[in-house]
Amino acid sequence: TGEGSSYGQTEHLLVEYAKLLEDYKMTVEENCVRTWFFVRDVDTQYKGLVVARWENFTLHGLTPETHYVASTGIGGNPADPKALIQLGCYALKGFKPEQQRYLYAATHLNRTSEYGVTFERGTLLRFGDRNHAIISGTASINMKGEVEHVGDIVKQTRRMWENVEKLLEEAEMTMNDAVQIIVYLRDGSDYETVRSMFQEKYPNIPTVFTLAPVCRPAWLIEMECMAIRPAANSDYKDF
Numbered sequence: 001t002g003e004g005s006s007y008g009q010t011e012h013l014l015v016e017y018a019k020l021l022e023d024y025k026m027t028v029e030e031n032c033v034r035t036w037f038f039v040r041d042v043d044t045q046y047k048g049l050v051v052a053r054w055e056n057f058t059l060h061g062l063t064p065e066t067h068y069v070a071s072t073g074i075g076g077n078p079a080d081p082k083a084l085i086q087l088g089c090y091a092l093k094g095f096k097p098e099q100q101r102y103l104y105a106a107t108h109l110n111r112t113s114e115y116g117v118t119f120e121r122g123t124l125l126r127f128g129d130r131n132h133a134i135i136s137g138t139a140s141i142n143m144k145g146e147v148e149h150v151g152d153i154v155k156q157t158r159r160m161w162e163n164v165e166k167l168l169e170e171a172e173m174t175m176n177d178a179v180q181i182i183v184y185l186r187d188g189s190d191y192e193t194v195r196s197m198f199q200e201k202y203p204n205i206p207t208v209f210t211l212a213p214v215c216r217p218a219w220l221i222e223m224e225c226m227a228i229r230p231a232a233n234s235d236y237k238d239f
Helices: 006-023 042-059 153-170 188-201
Strands: 032-039 070-075 085-091 100-103 122-126 130-138 178-185 207-211 221-230
Touching: 006 032, 006 042, 006 085, 032 042, 032 122, 042 070, 070 178, 070 221, 100 153, 122 153, 130 153, 153 188, 153 221, 178 188, 188 207
Parallel strands: 032 070, 070 130, 178 207
Antiparallel strands: 032 085, 100 122, 122 130, 130 221, 178 221
């Protein structure tokens, strides 16, 4: 939608998404496993998204005591010049809620709800023949929810990697299981430095670099990824 505030647009998009899922006999709380929120002028418009998402998720029973959804909230430029928010979602049908397990890496990260946002750090999806780990947008953050290494792109990148690796460790995976990475940069001048670091660290993983500011001005970089590892889960259907 291209009308209203970031709060109003987020609310509208989530209501419409729930209606769409209903058409397929699905719900946000049981079937949605991943979201992406692209925010025009994220430094000023992100707060409206945060409040609207929190209110909507609460209506669907998504709370700190139940679960949220793996997500990325990042700067973006929707095609409609009046649109402040663009929403992308991934939902699965024929999938039991108990096939999901949430990843926290509590030695390195805190729960997002502790600083007022509502998404999971990562989600492990268990199928009969494999496990998928969906890692949300992850930055250089510590277990108090604070930005680590303000102003230092190299140190922020390394801390970000460490956080992602700890999340994957909880899923009994490593970056050797990663099948794709998306990197979000606030400043295009950091591209060559970061590209070189990724080529050295993860030379065989397909990686896309984008110019997209992270949701806090002090964060210079964020990444998300998906990892897949073969498994034998006899209780579940194959992917």
